[in-house]
Amino acid sequence: MQRLQSTFKMPSILASTLPLNSGVIIPRLHLGVYMTSGRECSSAVTYALAAGYRAVDSAEWYANEAEVGSAINAFLASVQNQAGLKREDIWFTTKLKSNLSYDATRKSIKQSIKKSGLGYIDLYLLHSPYGGKQKRLECWRAVEDAVREGECRAGGVSNFGVKHLQELLDSKPKLVPAINQIEVHPFNTQSAITSFCAQHNIVVEAYAPLARSLRVNHPKIKELSKKYSCTWAQLMVKWGLQKGYIVLPKSVNEQRIKSNAEVDGFEITEDDMKVLDGLDEKLVTDWDPTDAD
Numbered sequence: 001m002q003r004l005q006s007t008f009k010m011p012s013i014l015a016s017t018l019p020l021n022s023g024v025i026i027p028r029l030h031l032g033v034y035m036t037s038g039r040e041c042s043s044a045v046t047y048a049l050a051a052g053y054r055a056v057d058s059a060e061w062y063a064n065e066a067e068v069g070s071a072i073n074a075f076l077a078s079v080q081n082q083a084g085l086k087r088e089d090i091w092f093t094t095k096l097k098s099n100l101s102y103d104a105t106r107k108s109i110k111q112s113i114k115k116s117g118l119g120y121i122d123l124y125l126l127h128s129p130y131g132g133k134q135k136r137l138e139c140w141r142a143v144e145d146a147v148r149e150g151e152c153r154a155g156g157v158s159n160f161g162v163k164h165l166q167e168l169l170d171s172k173p174k175l176v177p178a179i180n181q182i183e184v185h186p187f188n189t190q191s192a193i194t195s196f197c198a199q200h201n202i203v204v205e206a207y208a209p210l211a212r213s214l215r216v217n218h219p220k221i222k223e224l225s226k227k228y229s230c231t232w233a234q235l236m237v238k239w240g241l242q243k244g245y246i247v248l249p250k251s252v253n254e255q256r257i258k259s260n261a262e263v264d265g266f267e268i269t270e271d272d273m274k275v276l277d278g279l280d281e282k283l284v285t286d287w288d289p290t291d292a293d
């Protein structure tokens, strides 16, 4: 992953990485592929890799692990891969659909690896805390063992609220989750969860970082995009990056995929970051399991 920094000409954020609590290095910007399937998913992944993205966020639930994996493998083998990238230069995240049992989780991980055709998973997440305490902890043990056995390079959780994270830490896990993937953007800043993650060295991945384009015409977003001469989407991506999060914008459009990563040329001031934080209205774009039992 590191060597990309010297071999690629692309927006520098696409070569930017950060270390997880296990020492594994992860890219800062990933392509999201929720609600994409078939050809649309394959082409989005191909556009993204050609634009310099090095990470894709998939899930068992999205039913596109096969498309993501085959688009990655096809890109690596293609003439477009002028830099000679290898499998280890691309980050593949996928997630467990349901917290059922230790054995079912181990089986799901193996199936995701097989479907993707990528040989291993870079980051495996419990997609949600649903299922109750016993199942959450049991499924987490399965992720720990899959990491230990090399099926996954890193493990984490998604949609975990503070109580779920605390419960996991109280269970004295062999592996502290490296990531909590949650909905985060200026219209839902999730300050309680993000502070807890910062205290415990758990990196936040910001999903729905564009708030699903539901606030494109918000006057503050318009005003600040104009001030920074950027698009509303670039402003939202930059906010997440400046917060220190890994950001996962989704698009299937080639131009938008490129443009969402072109955020090197400006820095949001501290005052404007506060203005953006002030837009919080706890907007939920999809689901919010962070308070589940």
Ligand SMILES: NC(=O)c1ccc[n+]([C@@H]2O[C@H](COP(=O)([O-])OP(=O)(O)OC[C@H]3O[C@@H](n4cnc5c(N)ncnc54)[C@H](OP(=O)(O)O)[C@@H]3O)[C@@H](O)[C@H]2O)c1
Pocket: 031, 032, 033, 034, 035, 057, 058, 127, 158, 159, 181, 182, 206, 207, 208, 209, 210, 211, 212, 213, 231, 233, 248, 249, 250, 251, 252, 253, 256, 257, 259, 260, 285, 286
């Ligand atoms: N763990 C979880 O429970 C969870 C839940 C939701 C999402 N996620 C992850 O996070 C990723 C991103 O979240 P999301 O897909 O919900 O929403 P998002 O990234 O906030 O927004 C995606 C929407 O914005 C549009 N868009 C993207 N770039 C644009 C641009 N520059 N100008 C105008 N419109 C633009 C996309 O349309 P086009 O495609 O047509 O460009 C799409 O409709 C997902 O794909 C998934 O990987 C995880």
